[in-house]
Amino acid sequence: MDPRDTAVLLPQPSGDQGGNGSFDCAEESAHYAFSVQLLLTQYAALVPWQTEGVAELGSGDARAIAHVVRAVPGLTVHGTDISAASVERARRTIDDLGVGDRYTVELGDFFAWADSPEGARTSTVIANPPYIPAPDGDILMPELWGGWYGNDLVLRLLKAGFDHLLVALPSYSDPAATLAAAGELGYRVANFLAMGLEFGAYSSEPKVAEHIARLTAEGHGWAGEGSYVVAVALLTRSPEAPRDRSTELLRALQLSV
Numbered sequence: 291m292d293p294r295d296t297a298v299l300l301p302q303p304s305g306d307q308g309g310n311g312s313f314d315c316a317e318e319s320a321h322y323a324f325s326v327q328l329l330l331t332q333y334a335a336l337v338p339w340q341t342e343g344v345a346e347l348g349s350g351d352a353r354a355i356a357h358v359v360r361a362v363p364g365l366t367v368h369g370t371d372i373s374a375a376s377v378e379r380a381r382r383t384i385d386d387l388g389v390g391d392r393y394t395v396e397l398g399d400f401f402a403w404a405d406s407p408e409g410a411r412t413s414t415v416i417a418n419p420p421y422i423p424a425p426d427g428d429i430l431m432p433e434l435w436g437g438w439y440g441n442d443l444v445l446r447l448l449k450a451g452f453d454h455l456l457v458a459l460p461s462y463s464d465p466a467a468t469l470a471a472a473g474e475l476g477y478r479v480a481n482f483l484a485m486g487l488e489f490g491a492y493s494s495e496p497k498v499a500e501h502i503a504r505l506t507a508e509g510h511g512w513a514g515e516g517s518y519v520v521a522v523a524l525l526t527r528s529p530e531a532p533r534d535r536s537t538e539l540l541r542a543l544q545l546s547v
């Protein structure tokens with residue numbers, strides 16, 4: 291399909307950021323959704339989503355990707371989320387949008403699913419993964435903890451053996467280390483969409499904001515005055531990827547290369 295024939299309806303904020311047990315950041319989810327949609331359609335010859343479907347790490351309340359599934363004929367998504375409140379909401383969203391035949395969300399750890407026979411048959415993963423850097427997981431929504439540098443889950447994803455990852459990479463979660471690991475594992479950056487975001491409820495939590503300030507001062511990423519940049523990138527191990535845009539991606543994330 292032509293990427294111009296698609297339209298993502300942006301999720302509306304619930305007005306209850308951080309308090310309802312599931313992730314809620316309308317701008318971030320919309321950017322993730324829009325980017326996944328554009329990258330999948332634009333790179334349909336490289337990424338076999340039309341024949342295999344895709345898996346999703348961390349569906350949240352599913353408002354982001356349910357709209358993409360509705361807009362993109364032939365796309366099927368198997369999502370996993372570790373938060374019971376999120377899965378309950380996700381199932382409601384999917385029912386309301388009438389995409390239950392092509393989007394399912396199961397409760398559990400994505401990496402356990404990845405080790406299953408179904409996981410082994412899937413080569414593409416989409417994710418706006420937990421990426422909040424903090425000294426420990428005692429934060430506003432513990433499921434969003436990404437370890438000390440914020441990139442623990444994306445590093446696990448890179449090592450899990452999938453050929454294609456469409457994944458959100460924030461500027462403050464040591465993206466240079468993430469991309470260096472990706473390169474060593476044979477991934478190239480086919481393309482990406484980057485957007486500036488304000489710190490939301492999760493990044494502004496004082497314990498998190500202080501940690502981000504420390505990490506970025508030590509050179510493990512970038513953040514401005516209450517703002518950062520997120521890029522959703524297509525990382526692929528396909529030899530057919532026409533080029534590697536890692537350097538452009540790092541520059542878009544405000545890192546010197």
Ligand SMILES: C[S@@+](CC[C@H](N)C(=O)[O-])C[C@H]1O[C@@H](n2cnc3c(N)ncnc32)[C@H](O)[C@@H]1O
Nearest residue numbers: 313319348349350371372373399400418420433
């Ligand atoms: C940043 S939110 C993204 C939600 C949604 N994809 C969106 O963009 O609106 C990350 C989600 O990952 C989930 N999560 C965290 N660790 C997980 C794991 N090991 N397996 C599956 N989901 C996980 C969290 O519960 C959370 O809902």
